[in-house]
Amino acid sequence: MIHSLRVINRGIALVVGFGLLLCAGFVLTDIIMREISTSFGGTEEVAGYAMALATSWGMSYTLLELGHVRIDLLRSRGGSFTRALFDVFSMIVMSSVIITIAIKAWPVLERSIVNGSRANTPLETPLVWVQLPWFAGWIWFALISTLTTLTALSLLLRQRHIKTENFIGVFVDKETLE
Template sequence: MHRFIVFVSWLFGLLLVGLSLFVTLETVMRKIFGASLQGADELGGYVLAVSGALAFTIALSERAHIRIDLLYTRFSPTVQAALSWLASLSLALFGLFVARYIWLVIHDTLTYNSTAPTAWSTPLIYPQAIWYGAMLIFTLASLWMFGRASRLFFTGQFDRLNAEFHPKTAQEELAEELSDMERR
Protein backbone atom coordinates (compact mmCIF):
# COMPACT_ATOMS: atom_id res chain seq x y z
CA MET A 1 0.00 0.00 0.00
CA HIS A 2 2.89 2.34 0.77
CA ARG A 3 4.24 2.14 -2.80
CA PHE A 4 0.81 2.85 -4.19
CA ILE A 5 0.45 5.94 -1.98
CA VAL A 6 3.89 7.17 -3.04
CA PHE A 7 2.80 6.74 -6.68
CA VAL A 8 -0.50 8.56 -6.06
CA SER A 9 1.33 11.34 -4.21
CA TRP A 10 3.72 11.80 -7.12
CA LEU A 11 0.83 11.80 -9.58
CA PHE A 12 -0.97 14.38 -7.43
CA GLY A 13 2.14 16.57 -7.33
CA LEU A 14 2.85 16.24 -11.06
CA LEU A 15 -0.71 17.21 -11.93
CA LEU A 16 -0.45 20.36 -9.83
CA VAL A 17 3.01 21.26 -11.17
CA GLY A 18 1.76 20.70 -14.73
CA LEU A 19 -1.23 22.96 -14.07
CA SER A 20 1.07 25.61 -12.59
CA LEU A 21 3.29 25.52 -15.67
CA PHE A 22 0.27 25.76 -17.97
CA VAL A 23 -1.13 28.75 -16.07
CA THR A 24 2.33 30.40 -16.10
CA LEU A 25 2.63 29.87 -19.87
CA GLU A 26 -0.90 31.21 -20.35
CA THR A 27 -0.11 34.32 -18.28
CA VAL A 28 3.19 35.01 -20.06
CA MET A 29 1.57 34.57 -23.49
CA ARG A 30 -1.21 36.99 -22.61
CA LYS A 31 1.16 39.63 -21.24
CA ILE A 32 3.88 39.41 -23.89
CA PHE A 33 2.12 38.23 -27.05
CA GLY A 34 -1.49 39.19 -26.38
CA ALA A 35 -2.52 35.61 -27.19
CA SER A 36 -4.15 32.93 -25.14
CA LEU A 37 -4.18 29.13 -25.14
CA GLN A 38 -7.72 29.31 -23.73
CA GLY A 39 -8.95 26.81 -21.19
CA ALA A 40 -6.59 27.32 -18.26
CA ASP A 41 -9.62 27.54 -15.98
CA GLU A 42 -11.16 24.45 -17.59
CA LEU A 43 -7.97 22.43 -17.22
CA GLY A 44 -7.62 23.73 -13.65
CA GLY A 45 -11.06 22.43 -12.77
CA TYR A 46 -10.26 18.99 -14.14
CA VAL A 47 -6.90 18.83 -12.36
CA LEU A 48 -8.41 19.94 -9.05
CA ALA A 49 -11.22 17.37 -9.30
CA VAL A 50 -8.80 14.50 -9.95
CA SER A 51 -6.27 15.80 -7.42
CA GLY A 52 -8.96 16.10 -4.77
CA ALA A 53 -10.00 12.49 -5.28
CA LEU A 54 -6.36 11.38 -5.11
CA ALA A 55 -5.86 13.47 -1.96
CA PHE A 56 -8.75 11.59 -0.32
CA THR A 57 -6.84 8.34 -0.86
CA ILE A 58 -3.58 9.77 0.46
CA ALA A 59 -5.31 11.18 3.55
CA LEU A 60 -7.03 7.83 4.13
CA SER A 61 -3.81 5.85 4.08
CA GLU A 62 -1.95 8.42 6.19
CA ARG A 63 -4.78 8.69 8.75
CA ALA A 64 -4.94 12.39 7.97
CA HIS A 65 -8.70 12.86 7.67
CA ILE A 66 -9.82 15.31 10.30
CA ARG A 67 -11.33 13.74 13.38
CA ILE A 68 -12.03 15.57 16.58
CA ASP A 69 -10.00 13.72 19.18
CA LEU A 70 -10.52 15.98 22.19
CA LEU A 71 -12.15 13.17 24.18
CA TYR A 72 -10.84 10.23 22.17
CA THR A 73 -7.71 9.70 24.28
CA ARG A 74 -9.76 9.71 27.50
CA PHE A 75 -11.90 6.76 26.40
CA SER A 76 -11.14 3.13 27.09
CA PRO A 77 -9.40 1.12 24.33
CA THR A 78 -12.72 -0.60 23.55
CA VAL A 79 -14.53 2.70 23.02
CA GLN A 80 -11.59 4.02 20.99
CA ALA A 81 -11.76 0.91 18.80
CA ALA A 82 -15.50 1.40 18.30
CA LEU A 83 -14.93 5.03 17.31
CA SER A 84 -12.15 4.07 14.89
CA TRP A 85 -14.38 1.39 13.39
CA LEU A 86 -17.20 3.94 12.99
CA ALA A 87 -14.78 6.38 11.35
CA SER A 88 -13.71 3.71 8.85
CA LEU A 89 -17.37 2.87 8.21
CA SER A 90 -18.22 6.53 7.57
CA LEU A 91 -15.34 6.92 5.09
CA ALA A 92 -16.42 3.76 3.24
CA LEU A 93 -20.02 5.00 3.09
CA PHE A 94 -18.82 8.41 1.89
CA GLY A 95 -16.77 6.72 -0.85
CA LEU A 96 -19.77 4.66 -1.97
CA PHE A 97 -22.04 7.71 -1.88
CA VAL A 98 -19.72 9.83 -4.00
CA ALA A 99 -18.97 7.00 -6.43
CA ARG A 100 -22.68 6.44 -6.96
CA TYR A 101 -23.41 10.09 -7.67
CA ILE A 102 -20.42 10.53 -9.94
CA TRP A 103 -21.71 7.52 -11.87
CA LEU A 104 -25.07 9.29 -12.26
CA VAL A 105 -23.27 12.38 -13.57
CA ILE A 106 -21.37 10.22 -16.08
CA HIS A 107 -24.63 8.54 -17.11
CA ASP A 108 -26.19 11.95 -17.83
CA THR A 109 -23.05 13.03 -19.71
CA LEU A 110 -23.29 9.96 -21.92
CA THR A 111 -27.03 10.37 -22.41
CA TYR A 112 -26.78 13.99 -23.49
CA ASN A 113 -23.32 13.75 -25.11
CA SER A 114 -22.30 16.74 -22.98
CA THR A 115 -19.38 18.99 -23.79
CA ALA A 116 -17.79 21.74 -21.75
CA PRO A 117 -19.21 25.21 -22.46
CA THR A 118 -15.69 26.53 -23.08
CA ALA A 119 -13.42 27.32 -26.02
CA TRP A 120 -12.11 23.74 -25.99
CA SER A 121 -15.61 22.18 -26.01
CA THR A 122 -14.14 19.13 -24.32
CA PRO A 123 -16.39 16.07 -24.38
CA LEU A 124 -17.03 15.81 -20.64
CA ILE A 125 -16.93 12.03 -20.57
CA TYR A 126 -13.10 12.10 -20.67
CA PRO A 127 -12.34 14.27 -17.64
CA GLN A 128 -15.31 12.81 -15.76
CA ALA A 129 -14.11 9.26 -16.40
CA ILE A 130 -10.66 10.12 -15.03
CA TRP A 131 -12.29 11.82 -12.03
CA TYR A 132 -14.49 8.78 -11.49
CA GLY A 133 -11.48 6.47 -11.71
CA ALA A 134 -9.62 8.53 -9.11
CA MET A 135 -12.68 8.51 -6.86
CA LEU A 136 -13.06 4.74 -7.30
CA ILE A 137 -9.49 4.34 -6.06
CA PHE A 138 -10.53 6.14 -2.87
CA THR A 139 -13.74 4.12 -2.62
CA LEU A 140 -11.94 0.79 -3.01
CA ALA A 141 -9.24 1.82 -0.54
CA SER A 142 -11.86 2.93 2.00
CA LEU A 143 -13.77 -0.34 1.58
CA TRP A 144 -10.56 -2.32 2.03
CA MET A 145 -9.69 -0.31 5.16
CA PHE A 146 -13.22 -0.79 6.50
CA GLY A 147 -12.94 -4.53 5.91
CA ARG A 148 -9.66 -4.59 7.80
CA ALA A 149 -11.05 -2.49 10.65
CA SER A 150 -14.13 -4.73 10.82
CA ARG A 151 -12.04 -7.89 10.97
CA LEU A 152 -9.95 -6.45 13.80
CA PHE A 153 -12.99 -5.08 15.64
CA PHE A 154 -15.13 -8.19 15.44
CA THR A 155 -12.26 -10.49 16.42
CA GLY A 156 -11.61 -8.37 19.51
CA GLN A 157 -8.18 -7.10 18.42
CA PHE A 158 -8.87 -3.64 19.82
CA ASP A 159 -5.24 -2.73 20.54
CA ARG A 160 -4.22 -3.53 16.97
CA LEU A 161 -7.26 -1.67 15.58
CA ASN A 162 -6.39 1.35 17.71
CA ALA A 163 -2.76 1.24 16.60
CA GLU A 164 -3.69 1.15 12.90
CA PHE A 165 -6.79 3.36 12.77
CA HIS A 166 -6.67 5.93 15.56
CA PRO A 167 -6.24 9.60 14.63
CA LYS A 168 -2.61 10.67 14.64
CA THR A 169 -1.53 12.37 17.82
CA ALA A 170 0.45 15.59 17.80
CA GLN A 171 3.47 13.59 18.95
CA GLU A 172 3.15 11.18 15.99
CA GLU A 173 2.85 14.04 13.53
CA LEU A 174 5.88 15.78 15.06
CA ALA A 175 7.92 12.56 14.92
CA GLU A 176 6.99 12.09 11.24
CA GLU A 177 7.97 15.66 10.39
CA LEU A 178 11.29 15.36 12.23
CA SER A 179 12.02 12.05 10.50
CA ASP A 180 11.18 13.55 7.12
CA MET A 181 13.38 16.54 7.86
CA GLU A 182 16.32 14.27 8.77
CA ARG A 183 15.94 12.35 5.49
CA ARG A 184 16.17 15.56 3.51
Protein backbone atom coordinates (compact mmCIF):
# COMPACT_ATOMS: atom_id res chain seq x y z
CA MET A 1 0.00 0.00 0.00
CA ILE A 2 2.71 2.47 0.97
CA HIS A 3 4.64 1.69 -2.20
CA SER A 4 1.52 2.53 -4.25
CA LEU A 5 1.11 5.78 -2.32
CA ARG A 6 4.75 6.64 -3.04
CA VAL A 7 4.14 6.12 -6.76
CA ILE A 8 1.02 8.32 -6.64
CA ASN A 9 2.88 11.00 -4.68
CA ARG A 10 5.73 11.00 -7.20
CA GLY A 11 3.18 11.65 -9.93
CA ILE A 12 1.63 14.45 -7.90
CA ALA A 13 5.11 15.90 -7.28
CA LEU A 14 5.78 15.95 -11.02
CA VAL A 15 2.49 17.74 -11.70
CA VAL A 16 3.15 20.26 -8.91
CA GLY A 17 6.72 20.76 -10.11
CA PHE A 18 5.49 21.38 -13.65
CA GLY A 19 2.96 23.89 -12.26
CA LEU A 20 5.75 25.69 -10.41
CA LEU A 21 7.82 25.73 -13.57
CA LEU A 22 4.90 27.28 -15.47
CA CYS A 23 4.46 29.83 -12.70
CA ALA A 24 8.15 30.72 -12.84
CA GLY A 25 7.88 31.15 -16.60
CA PHE A 26 4.84 33.39 -16.15
CA VAL A 27 6.66 35.56 -13.59
CA LEU A 28 9.80 35.71 -15.75
CA THR A 29 7.74 36.75 -18.79
CA ASP A 30 6.04 39.44 -16.73
CA ILE A 31 9.40 40.78 -15.54
CA ILE A 32 10.69 40.93 -19.11
CA MET A 33 7.48 42.67 -20.21
CA ARG A 34 7.97 45.30 -17.50
CA GLU A 35 11.17 46.31 -19.28
CA ILE A 36 9.05 47.37 -22.27
CA SER A 37 6.55 49.22 -20.06
CA THR A 38 3.79 46.60 -20.00
CA SER A 39 2.81 43.80 -17.64
CA PHE A 40 0.36 40.96 -17.18
CA GLY A 41 -0.37 42.10 -13.64
CA GLY A 42 -1.23 39.71 -10.85
CA THR A 43 1.96 37.69 -10.97
CA GLU A 44 2.43 38.07 -7.20
CA GLU A 45 -1.07 36.71 -6.65
CA VAL A 46 -0.58 33.74 -8.98
CA ALA A 47 2.83 32.96 -7.44
CA GLY A 48 1.28 33.03 -3.96
CA TYR A 49 -1.43 30.61 -5.06
CA ALA A 50 1.18 28.33 -6.63
CA MET A 51 3.21 28.27 -3.41
CA ALA A 52 0.13 27.45 -1.30
CA LEU A 53 -0.79 24.58 -3.60
CA ALA A 54 2.78 23.29 -3.82
CA THR A 55 3.03 23.30 -0.04
CA SER A 56 -0.22 21.48 0.66
CA TRP A 57 0.41 18.81 -1.97
CA GLY A 58 4.18 18.56 -1.49
CA MET A 59 4.04 17.71 2.20
CA SER A 60 2.78 14.14 1.63
CA TYR A 61 5.53 13.50 -0.93
CA THR A 62 8.12 14.78 1.53
CA LEU A 63 6.69 12.56 4.28
CA LEU A 64 6.91 9.36 2.27
CA GLU A 65 10.39 10.24 1.03
CA LEU A 66 11.49 10.78 4.67
CA GLY A 67 12.32 14.42 4.01
CA HIS A 68 10.70 16.05 7.03
CA VAL A 69 13.10 17.50 9.57
CA ARG A 70 13.43 15.86 12.95
CA ILE A 71 15.54 16.75 15.95
CA ASP A 72 17.60 13.64 16.44
CA LEU A 73 19.32 14.41 19.76
CA LEU A 74 17.51 11.86 21.96
CA ARG A 75 16.47 9.46 19.24
CA SER A 76 20.01 8.73 18.12
CA ARG A 77 21.15 7.77 21.63
CA GLY A 78 18.82 4.79 21.96
CA GLY A 79 18.59 1.32 20.53
CA SER A 80 16.30 0.22 17.73
CA PHE A 81 13.24 0.07 20.03
CA THR A 82 13.85 3.60 21.34
CA ARG A 83 14.38 4.98 17.85
CA ALA A 84 11.25 3.25 16.56
CA LEU A 85 9.27 4.57 19.54
CA PHE A 86 10.44 8.15 18.89
CA ASP A 87 9.65 7.77 15.19
CA VAL A 88 6.11 6.54 15.87
CA PHE A 89 5.57 9.26 18.47
CA SER A 90 6.67 11.93 15.99
CA MET A 91 4.29 10.48 13.38
CA ILE A 92 1.39 10.52 15.85
CA VAL A 93 2.09 14.16 16.69
CA MET A 94 2.49 15.14 13.04
CA SER A 95 -0.69 13.31 12.01
CA SER A 96 -2.61 15.03 14.78
CA VAL A 97 -1.40 18.45 13.65
CA ILE A 98 -2.12 17.76 9.97
CA ILE A 99 -5.60 16.41 10.70
CA THR A 100 -6.28 19.56 12.72
CA ILE A 101 -5.07 21.76 9.85
CA ALA A 102 -7.26 19.85 7.37
CA ILE A 103 -10.30 20.21 9.64
CA LYS A 104 -9.66 23.92 10.18
CA ALA A 105 -9.15 24.48 6.42
CA TRP A 106 -12.70 23.38 5.61
CA PRO A 107 -14.47 26.48 7.07
CA VAL A 108 -12.18 28.69 4.96
CA LEU A 109 -13.24 26.88 1.78
CA GLU A 110 -16.88 26.64 2.86
CA ARG A 111 -17.09 30.38 3.49
CA SER A 112 -15.67 31.08 0.02
CA ILE A 113 -18.18 28.71 -1.57
CA VAL A 114 -21.17 30.14 0.32
CA ASN A 115 -20.19 33.78 -0.22
CA GLY A 116 -18.85 33.37 -3.75
CA SER A 117 -15.72 35.11 -2.47
CA ARG A 118 -13.22 36.65 -4.84
CA ALA A 119 -9.70 37.86 -4.18
CA ASN A 120 -9.44 41.53 -3.31
CA THR A 121 -6.96 42.04 -6.15
CA PRO A 122 -7.07 43.29 -9.74
CA LEU A 123 -7.56 39.67 -10.95
CA GLU A 124 -10.57 39.14 -8.65
CA THR A 125 -9.88 35.42 -8.68
CA PRO A 126 -12.77 33.27 -7.39
CA LEU A 127 -11.18 31.95 -4.21
CA VAL A 128 -12.81 28.55 -4.53
CA TRP A 129 -10.59 27.90 -7.60
CA VAL A 130 -7.53 28.09 -5.38
CA GLN A 131 -8.90 26.98 -2.03
CA LEU A 132 -10.46 23.74 -3.30
CA PRO A 133 -7.18 22.20 -4.54
CA TRP A 134 -5.40 23.70 -1.50
CA PHE A 135 -7.90 22.01 0.83
CA ALA A 136 -7.66 18.75 -1.14
CA GLY A 137 -3.87 18.83 -0.65
CA TRP A 138 -4.26 19.09 3.13
CA ILE A 139 -6.83 16.25 3.13
CA TRP A 140 -4.44 14.13 1.05
CA PHE A 141 -1.58 14.88 3.47
CA ALA A 142 -3.81 14.00 6.45
CA LEU A 143 -4.75 10.71 4.79
CA ILE A 144 -1.13 9.83 3.89
CA SER A 145 0.08 10.82 7.35
CA THR A 146 -2.59 8.74 9.07
CA LEU A 147 -1.97 5.66 6.92
CA THR A 148 1.78 5.99 7.47
CA THR A 149 1.30 6.36 11.22
CA LEU A 150 -0.99 3.33 11.44
CA THR A 151 1.42 1.22 9.38
CA ALA A 152 4.36 2.28 11.55
CA LEU A 153 2.38 1.63 14.73
CA SER A 154 1.52 -1.83 13.44
CA LEU A 155 5.19 -2.55 12.80
CA LEU A 156 6.13 -1.29 16.26
CA LEU A 157 3.47 -3.41 17.98
CA ARG A 158 4.74 -6.48 16.11
CA GLN A 159 8.21 -5.63 17.49
CA ARG A 160 9.68 -5.01 14.05
CA HIS A 161 11.77 -2.10 15.31
CA ILE A 162 14.37 -2.01 12.56
CA LYS A 163 11.65 -2.17 9.89
CA THR A 164 9.77 0.64 11.69
CA GLU A 165 12.90 2.76 11.75
CA ASN A 166 13.57 2.06 8.07
CA PHE A 167 9.98 2.92 7.19
CA ILE A 168 9.58 6.26 9.01
CA GLY A 169 12.99 7.01 10.48
CA VAL A 170 15.55 9.54 9.40
CA PHE A 171 18.69 9.27 7.30
CA VAL A 172 17.58 6.06 5.62
CA ASP A 173 19.28 4.92 2.43
CA LYS A 174 17.05 4.95 -0.66
CA GLU A 175 17.84 1.23 -1.17
CA THR A 176 16.23 0.47 2.19
CA LEU A 177 12.99 2.13 1.07
CA GLU A 178 12.64 -0.13 -1.96
